[in-house]
Amino acid sequence: MSFDVAALRGQFPILGTLVHGLPLHYLDNGASAQTPRAVIDAVVSYETTARANAHRGVHALAEAATDLYEGARADVAAFLGGVPVEEIVFTGGCTAAINLVAHGLGASLKAGDEIVVSELEHHSNIVPWHMLAERAGATLRWLPVTDDGRIDVTALGTMVSARTRVIALAHVSNVTGAVLDVAAVVAAAKAVGAKVLLDGAQRAPHGPLDVAALGVDFYVLAGHKAYGPNGIGILWGRATELDRLPPFMGGGSMIGRVEKGRITYAPSPRRFEAGTPPIGPAVGLGAACRWMSGLDWDAIHDHEMGLVQRLLDGLPDIPGCRLVGPAGLQGRFPVVSLTLDSVHPHDTAQILDSFGVAVRAGHHCAQPLMDRFDIAGTTRISLAPYNDSGDIDAALLGLREAVRRFA
Amino acid sequence: MSFDVAALRGQFPILGTLVHGLPLHYLDNGASAQTPRAVIDAVVSYETTARANAHRGVHALAEAATDLYEGARADVAAFLGGVPVEEIVFTGGCTAAINLVAHGLGASLKAGDEIVVSELEHHSNIVPWHMLAERAGATLRWLPVTDDGRIDVTALGTMVSARTRVIALAHVSNVTGAVLDVAAVVAAAKAVGAKVLLDGAQRAPHGPLDVAALGVDFYVLAGHKAYGPNGIGILWGRATELDRLPPFMGGGSMIGRVEKGRITYAPSPRRFEAGTPPIGPAVGLGAACRWMSGLDWDAIHDHEMGLVQRLLDGLPDIPGCRLVGPAGLQGRFPVVSLTLDSVHPHDTAQILDSFGVAVRAGHHCAQPLMDRFDIAGTTRISLAPYNDSGDIDAALLGLREAVRRFA
Amino acid sequence: MSQALYQDRIVALAKAKLGAGKLANPTAIGERDNPLCGDRVRMEIALGPDGRIAELAHKVRGCALCEASASALSARAVGRDAAGIATLRAEMDGVITGTSDGEGDFAAFAPLRDHKSRRDCVTLPFEALRAALAG
Amino acid sequence: MSQALYQDRIVALAKAKLGAGKLANPTAIGERDNPLCGDRVRMEIALGPDGRIAELAHKVRGCALCEASASALSARAVGRDAAGIATLRAEMDGVITGTSDGEGDFAAFAPLRDHKSRRDCVTLPFEALRAALAG
Ligand SMILES: Cc1ncc(COP(=O)(O)O)c(C=O)c1O
Numbered sequence A, B: 001m002s003f004d005v006a007a008l009r010g011q012f013p014i015l016g017t018l019v020h021g022l023p024l025h026y027l028d029n030g031a032s033a034q035t036p037r038a039v040i041d042a043v044v045s046y047e048t049t050a051r052a053n054a055h056r057g058v059h060a061l062a063e064a065a066t067d068l069y070e071g072a073r074a075d076v077a078a079f080l081g082g083v084p085v086e087e088i089v090f091t092g093g094c095t096a097a098i099n100l101v102a103h104g105l106g107a108s109l110k111a112g113d114e115i116v117v118s119e120l121e122h123h124s125n126i127v128p129w130h131m132l133a134e135r136a137g138a139t140l141r142w143l144p145v146t147d148d149g150r151i152d153v154t155a156l157g158t159m160v161s162a163r164t165r166v167i168a169l170a171h172v173s174n175v176t177g178a179v180l181d182v183a184a185v186v187a188a189a190k191a192v193g194a195k196v197l198l199d200g201a202q203r204a205p206h207g208p209l210d211v212a213a214l215g216v217d218f219y220v221l222a223g224h225k226a227y228g229p230n231g232i233g234i235l236w237g238r239a240t241e242l243d244r245l246p247p248f249m250g251g252g253s254m255i256g257r258v259e260k261g262r263i264t265y266a267p268s269p270r271r272f273e274a275g276t277p278p279i280g281p282a283v284g285l286g287a288a289c290r291w292m293s294g295l296d297w298d299a300i301h302d303h304e305m306g307l308v309q310r311l312l313d314g315l316p317d318i319p320g321c322r323l324v325g326p327a328g329l330q331g332r333f334p335v336v337s338l339t340l341d342s343v344h345p346h347d348t349a350q351i352l353d354s355f356g357v358a359v360r361a362g363h364h365c366a367q368p369l370m371d372r373f374d375i376a377g378t379t380r381i382s383l384a385p386y387n388d389s390g391d392i393d394a395a396l397l398g399l400r401e402a403v404r405r406f407a
Numbered sequence C, D: 001m002s003q004a005l006y007q008d009r010i011v012a013l014a015k016a017k018l019g020a021g022k023l024a025n026p027t028a029i030g031e032r033d034n035p036l037c038g039d040r041v042r043m044e045i046a047l048g049p050d051g052r053i054a055e056l057a058h059k060v061r062g063c064a065l066c067e068a069s070a071s072a073l074s075a076r077a078v079g080r081d082a083a084g085i086a087t088l089r090a091e092m093d094g095v096i097t098g099t100s101d102g103e104g105d106f107a108a109f110a111p112l113r114d115h116k117s118r119r120d121c122v123t124l125p126f127e128a129l130r131a132a133l134a135g
């Protein structure tokens, strides 16, 4: 394998920190990934050499800031498959991006219309649609989840109808790691003229995408989960779809002209970027996209899946451990959830922490999925390219200790 | 004067950059202020020692990230006069904060209700209210602006009525620098039970505040104008007001419980912070607030006003130069707008740039104010504590050259 | 080291499930969720004519810290009125924030002073009981 | 150095205001705003029977670059149809992005290659004229 994980780890300053005097094993990447030196440097360089408001000034710093901001847009567009830059909207986060679309599509929603989500969605891909449905008198339809934690696309036939306006689904589950059968969803949507939004928060950190080829209408992702800074997210939308969408927030830069009693709005993407944008965070995310685009993702995929296999191989040795999600490597990304019969997930995560192992425990902002499996929560191990076999072994050791402690 | 401007300048790495080979004279602080080393260090330290999702994990990094994020909230609360931390909402920016309030108050607005703004508002404090008024069938009432660029509070009597629900005004104008007579506004609002929102984007960069003592209900500010990072803003609201406000965006962390068909929401401020918050930017803004709180603002105020005087003293020597705003130092902050009879503002700013002087030119996202004065735009010189007499002299030199060039 | 959190006393308290169960005739019920983790505590009480807790039973869906806290609270709650429970709450707050040591089993929660994110797990049973006492 | 932007030719072109004014009988009018700066250009044209511009007049509320551009465009627009104007636009785009030199007065706009933020000032009159030609 050509992939040198030690060299990659060297690019992440935080991976050298000690936790309770022990080496850090960061396996909470699904919550927030770590950020490489290249991203930090890009942001610091912006702050110390080019900081100014973008699109609003003619002076040298303003020109530099605008170039960096628009350059970041181009970097994101390239990462998403070379889409036109006008199709990239910078938002405050993945959640803000979904709210933007829900608000915009809401303008044309009528009572009785239907919105399809799934039982495994993150709250960020549920609550905005729920709020919209309440406002518009529309109905949420819930695609069921299979026993191995996948969205059950065989139910599309009964869930999707002529009343369906939007289908909003996670590309990859933040709990089970299962990847969606996008083609089935797009086919069902096309048949009835519904729009498709994919929540790519957990997909984007695992390599470049071709969002246009997926056939969907909107794609969203979170900067901080894709090795970028906090406070930045991306909405990609087909130009034809974005052009139809009314603005979300009002403010500076998103207007055509403001007169008393009459306001016109700018074309997209500017129409959706009200106020001073998160320039520094955008510059950081641009750097993260460049960084991701430079990696050998075939090798990384093998590496990540090798670690998942190592983890799955170790779980049978842990008494009372159950997997929540696909049992094998097929159709999954490196996010693995489990429960221990005798230990609450938060206690599990706390004991893992005492081994320097950082994982997430709880409902993962996916309470309907917890209800589906009738559990309070899971312990989740989520990987990034910089994880190594030592991380997995430390996690397995901690899990065994958790069970022993509460035996 | 005890204030040592050279020492202060030393804390800002960017002030050492050369622009076109000349020293930078950054006088575009109203658009975006520069950021001190202390803020950059705080953000880099977060990214390299404590990066994780806040409020969602039990591991050591998650605890550290949560502490930093909530610590930043306490720093902001202290800067705003020691208000309760629960009254501080982190948003994606000043614009997002105003949209949040407009959306929330909109839920209870009825047709025929009135919203009072002024002719000098920034688009960010116009467009959200305009959108709300359109949605609710409410009406915007426009407080007029005096010839010297102040909101005419003598018109409150005719503009504010029993139908007024909200009065939303700039604490300090981003064009004229005029400061609002807040007491008059609060008295008029109280008399009819209207809520008052102050847009403090241009006030916050000039020293600590006591927002509760102002008597208003909501106060907003922008991180990047107050020496913090981009992508972060603050909404302060009285607990009683925030508690009444429905959520704006839906997503993770802002919920009580999510069940299919039934969602409850968290108490404020969490109800308003949907999704992963801009943790890094918040940490930076917290550091900026601590940094501001440590300065001698009496001395700085004298320093800033001395520079304004130096500028005002120099303007009569510039042929065709007119001030747009208060003629003296009374009731103003260090934001100075001017026009040149023979030179378009953008050309002025461009020529100033060739002297290393960064200023903003144009409508400043305040088109109704430009219409009020029947001008296309102004050239704006906006100060920060690190500006010095050399900056003012360079600006005056550039203005003279601009006039000469187009004479 | 967070492992100190799960010292034998805490694990034993959690397993003991003191007061777990249901009352035949509760006079008041209080329920509280922790929305961040989804944990939930239900407290049933029967008040005596003097306004003091005569009987108490709880149901916890939560972590070991939450279960241990419910046990420790149950062991000391009977015979107290709302003010008496508030005193216990203040004592526990002191223990988990590190300002006091606490009596009996409460002392076992001292390691929480180093684990801010878990303090709500400990206070959830107290919140549920307060809700029950409030009516 | 941005001062090169305002070389004598640009200032002279701006002051010349070639083609400024109104037509008695325009056959088409195009108006375009730059929302970022609030500048505005209005182009009036009279088309001949051959679809070529017979007369042209403009009103600019804009900066010197915008005025200079309107002058330079006016000087070369008459006698051209939509395709001919598109050719001029391509020439100007080449000048301001640095890919070609441009003929006559157009060459004066070369310093724009270093001032991306001002390019829209130069293209605004072209946009207004395109709008007029589009109907
Ligand atoms: C007075 C005023 N209000 C609101 C804003 C909006 O702030 P932001 O663009 O950072 O959201 C600005 C600055 O752009 C301003 O000057």
Ligand SMILES: Cc1ncc(COP(=O)(O)O)c(C=O)c1O
Pocket (backbone or CB within 6 Å): A030, A031, A093, A094, A095, A096, A122, A124, A125, A170, A172, A173, A174, A199, A201, A202, A222, A223, A224, A365, B252, B274, B275, B276, B277
């Ligand atoms: C699948 C999924 N969707 C949406 C989100 C929301 O992202 P953010 O909280 O960064 O807005 C997350 C992460 O929290 C997620 O995992």
